Amino acid sequence: MPEAGDGLEGEVNTRMCIVSRRTFEPEELIRFVAAPDGSVVADFRRRLPGRGAHVEANRAAVDLAVKRKLFGRALKKDVKAAETLGAEVDELLRRGALGFFGLARKAGEFVTGAAKVDIAIRTGRAIAVVHATDAAADGIRKLDNARTAAVALGDADPIPVFRPFTSDEMGLAFGGENVIHAAVLAGDAGAALLKRLEALSTYRGPRTQANSPEADAPTGGEDATKKNSDHPQADGPGMDGGCGVEPAQEAEV
Secondary structure (H helix, E strand, C coil): CCCCCCCHHHHCCCEECCCCCCEECHHHEEEEEECCCCEEEECCCCCCCCCCEEEECCHHHHHHHHHCCHHHHHHCCCCECCCCHHHHHHHHHHHHHHHHHHHHHHCCCEEECHHHHHHHHHCCCEEEEEECCCCCHHHHHHHHHHHHHHHHCCCCCCCCEECCCCHHHHHHHCCCCCCCEEEEECCHHHHHHHHHHHHHHHHHCHHHCCCCCHHHCCCCHHHHHHHHCCCCCCCCCCCCCCCCCCHHHHCCC
């Protein structure tokens, strides 16, 4: 999860999921704490005070923790985990990813439009591709072909594909612009955005990915960032940098 290494608890190498009782690395878990009013809230940055309960970072595990009333036992206090907790976590992760679209684009590390995405893929500058959920199958197929060709020619490494947002959601992140296809480019801002896309994808499960072999397992984002960053990046396109979510609102994600 984003910023999973922050805070005292991030110093511990592994933690146990209260649902499966299996141990995971910190970034594979979501930490939950009890709020002053007794509700259970997600602590993505691992900085909130008090005892924490850790759950594997996927929606099914969070929903099961709520259903089985496991938070009270783990936190050792009378707490109330809302039935909507799983959906609330999804919304935080969704807003977190969308909030970084504008930041990555301002840094010249996020391009939109099928033609620009195709070029970014073929030149090895792209570290991820993002399609709208309502994107046409033909447009997705053409960019999938570009990805396959770039890898076959040795111009780029395999990169993950994500489809977590509608075109309206992505467009809102850019102040109303029509966005169907986009590419995340190597760089600090691009890597931060990729991290959040991966967190949302992992939480929701493989159904949010594009229907291609590489997209079924959107892993190796860090490797793709390192390998593809060797290619020079072009200057970022002109833009107003509009973003539908204030970056400050994403501090918890």
